Structures are given as structure tokens and as C-alpha cells.
Amino acid sequence: xxxxxxxxxxxxxxxxxxxxxxxxxxxxxxxxxxxxxxxxxxxxxxxxxxxxxxxxxxxxxxxxxxxxxxxxxxxxxxxxxxxxxxxxxxxxxxxxxxxxxxxxxxxxxxxxxxxxxxxxxxxxxxxxxxxxxxxxxxxxxxxxxxxxxxxxxxxxxxxxxxxxxxxxxxxxxxxxxxxxxxxxxxxxxxxxxxxxxxxxxxxxxxxxxxxxxxxxxxxxxxxxxxxxxxxxxxxxxxxxxxxxxxxxxxxxxxxxxxxxxxxxxxxxxxxxxxxxxxxxxxxxxxxxxxxxxxxxxxxxxxxxxxxxxxxxxxxxxxxxxxxxxxxxxxxxxxxxxxxxxxxxxxxxxxxxxxxxx
Numbered sequence: 001x002x003x004x005x006x007x008x009x010x011x012x013x014x015x016x017x018x019x020x021x022x023x024x025x026x027x028x029x030x031x032x033x034x035x036x037x038x039x040x041x042x043x044x045x046x047x048x049x050x051x052x053x054x055x056x057x058x059x060x061x062x063x064x065x066x067x068x069x070x071x072x073x074x075x076x077x078x079x080x081x082x083x084x085x086x087x088x089x090x091x092x093x094x095x096x097x098x099x100x101x102x103x104x105x106x107x108x109x110x111x112x113x114x115x116x117x118x119x120x121x122x123x124x125x126x127x128x129x130x131x132x133x134x135x136x137x138x139x140x141x142x143x144x145x146x147x148x149x150x151x152x153x154x155x156x157x158x159x160x161x162x163x164x165x166x167x168x169x170x171x172x173x174x175x176x177x178x179x180x181x182x183x184x185x186x187x188x189x190x191x192x193x194x195x196x197x198x199x200x201x202x203x204x205x206x207x208x209x210x211x212x213x214x215x216x217x218x219x220x221x222x223x224x225x226x227x228x229x230x231x232x233x234x235x236x237x238x239x240x241x242x243x244x245x246x247x248x249x250x251x252x253x254x255x256x257x258x259x260x261x262x263x264x265x266x267x268x269x270x271x272x273x274x275x276x277x278x279x280x281x282x283x284x285x286x287x288x289x290x291x292x293x294x295x296x297x298x299x300x301x302x303x304x305x306x307x308x309x310x311x312x313x314x315x316x317x318x319x320x321x322x323x324x325x326x327x328x329x330x331x332x333x334x335x336x337x338x339x340x341x342x343x344x345x346x347x348x349x350x351x352x353x354x355x356x357x
Contacts, residue, residue: 014193014196017193018043021196021200021203024204035090038086038090042083045082046083049080049195052075053076053191056069056076069122070121074111077137078110078111080137080140080141081102081103081137082100083195084145084147084173085103087148088144088148102140106136106137109133110136113131117129119131149170152166152169155218157280158275158276158279168202169199169201172194212224216260216263216264217282218264219270220279220280222283225283225291228291232291236291237292237296237300237325238324239290240304240320241321241340241342242320243318243319243347244262244316245317245318245347245350245351246316247259250262267282269313269314270288270290270307272310273307274290275303278290278293278295290303297324319344321342321346322342323335
């Protein structure tokens with residue numbers, strides 16, 4: 001009982017946050033059920049992780065059961081990259097199970113280390129002895145942190161309201177690599193609470209963002225577009241209009257699920273094409289607009305080229321047009337009409353060429 005009491009004292013904040021996390025997942029009805037299930041798994045893993053860390057350091061303080069302690073240490077080393085992989089797998093649309101491969105490889109090496117000591121071992125006096133791969137756990141976590149920052153960024157709408165929570169989440173994970181080297185292994189006693197708080201805060205951010213996002217594609221929605229036009233009017237230098245070609249044919253011949261897949265795929269093409277001053281909005285069924293802030297006309301042309309290149313690598317096709325404002329001071333409605341006109345010309349050319357085939 002004393003051991004349980006000590007665990008509760010040290011981890012009560014973690015337990016409360018995880019309970020709140022579970023309750024919020026239960027009452028959240030507008031998130032994709034697959035995402036909610038993944039987050040439930042993440043909650044369970046984080047709870048198990050907190051227990052592992054607690055018992056490992058309890059055994060260290062007692063200088064007891066060294067064989068059990070080294071097993072718990074390897075579980076901790078293996079779980080940390082797995083947690084980051086799980087965050088990536090949960091938060092990123094069209095996530096790939098291959099995200100877990102480095103974590104699995106790292107776990108295999110860690111457990112091989114239990115009898116061999118290639119990562120680390122425990123000396124006679126209970127001190128940690130690093131092996132030839134002693135910094136592998138830190139390298140694995142560092143690599144996953146870089147991947148986390150990069151993948152969340154390229155799958156985002158490049159808005160400051162999205163970038164700040166990403167930075168917050170990334171800093172929390174990066175602290176797991178840097179702070180142990182600065183303040184020592186005692187940091188791992190608070191590492192679990194750090195990660196739990198960071199993931200929970202990011203989840204709250206997702207809930208707050210849900211009214212501005214299109215649930216199918218992850219892009220900002222029509223209402224967010226109108227807000228962005230009002231807020232950023234002075235900084236808007238160009239609009240890009242995009243319309244998918246052939247969506248009705250896909251829906252009619254392959255079903256609406258295939259149509260949804262097509263929209264999600266091209267939306268990802270748009271996100272990958274945009275830079276930090278360019279944001280994508282889904283304003284209709286297969287209609288999209290990109291707002292360019294403080295962009296030169298060359299940057300807008302390069303954006304259109306990247307969009308066409310990305311989409312050409314799929315089985316789908318889009319019509320694209322743009323209108324550059326510059327310093328002309330034209331009204332947004334006029335600019336949008338010009339952008340749409342170029343897009344419709346591109347669409348007409350596509351169907352004219354298709355009919356000739």
C-alpha cells in the first residue's frame with residue numbers, strides 16, 4: 001500500500017489529466033472515431049508509461065532488483081519513441097504504419113541490450129553504464145521529434161494558430177532529449193507529466209479548431225476563409241482558385257467513398273505545395289481557394305507549379321487559376337472573379353482535350 005500511495009503522490013497530476021483526457025474523448029462526438037480510438041490507446045500507453053518510470057526509479061532509490069530495473073529501463077527507452085510515433089499516427093491524416101518501424105527497431109535493440117549491455121547496463125553499485133549504443137534512445141527520440149515537427153508542419157494550413165501548438169508539442173518532446181543531458185536523469189521523473197500535458201493541450205487545441213476545419217480534408221473551411229479575408233485584407237496579395245476535374249464521374253462510377261478519397265488526396269497535394277504565407281481553404285464540394293499573404297507574383301506562380309506537379313503524381317486532375325493583387329488595391333470580389341475566370345479557362349481546356357482523346 002505504501003508503494004501505491006507513493007505512486008499516487010508523484011503521479012496524481014498525470015492521472016487527473018489522463019482521466020480528463022478520457023472523459024473528453026468520450027463526450028467528443030464530432031471527431032473521427034478512428035482518431036478517438038487511437039487517442040484512447042495513447043492514454044493507456046501514457047498511463048502504463050508513468051507506472052514504468054515510477055517503479056524504475058523506485059528500484060534505483062532502493063538499489064534493489066537490478067535485473068527488473070534494467071528491464072523497466074529498456075521499456076522506458078522503447079516506449080518514448082513509440083509514444084511520439086503514436087502521436088504522429090493519430091494526428092496526421094493518411095498516417096502510415098511505417099512510422100512505427102524505427103520505434104520497433106529501437107525496441108528490439110534495447111531488449112537485446114538486457115543480456116548484452118550494448119545500450120546500457122547496471123554496475124555493481126547500481127550506477128548506469130552506457131554501452132556502445134548508449135545514446136541510441138536519445139537519437140531515436142530526437143529523430144522522431146524532427147519528424148514530428150516536419151510532418152505536422154507540411155500537413156498543416158501554415159497558420160500561426162496551428163504553428164504555435166505544434167511548437168509547444170515539439171518542445172515538450174525535444175525536452176526529453178536535451179534536458180536529461182543538462183539536468184541529469186532526474187528529468188525522467190517529470191518527463192511523463194510533461195508529455196501528458198503537451199498531448200492533452202494539443203488535443204484541446206484540436207477541439208477548438210474543429211469549427212474552422214473541414215472534417216474530410218483537414219483544410220480550413222468556408223467560414224474560416226471569410227474570417228481570413230476580413231482579418232488579413234491588407235496583407236493579401238493573391239488568390240488561387242482550384243476546382244477538381246471529374247469528381248462527379250468518380251462519385252457516379254466508383255461511389256462517394258472514392259470521391260471522398262479523391263478530395264482528401266488532392267487536399268494533401270495542396271498542403272504540401274503551400275509555404276508559410278499561403279493557406280488553403282475548402283469553400284465548396286470540390287472548390288478550393290488559397291490565400292497568399294505578402295507573396296510576390298513569382299512565388300504565386302511557383303505555388304501553382306507545385307500544385308500541378310503534386311496533383312499530376314496522383315490519378316486525379318484539377319483546374320487552377322490565380323489573380324495577383326500586388327499594390328493595386330482592388331476589391332477581393334474582383335480579384336476572386338479574375339482568379340475563377342482563369343481557373344474555368346483551365347477547366348474548359350482540360351475537358352476539350354479529353355473529348356479529343
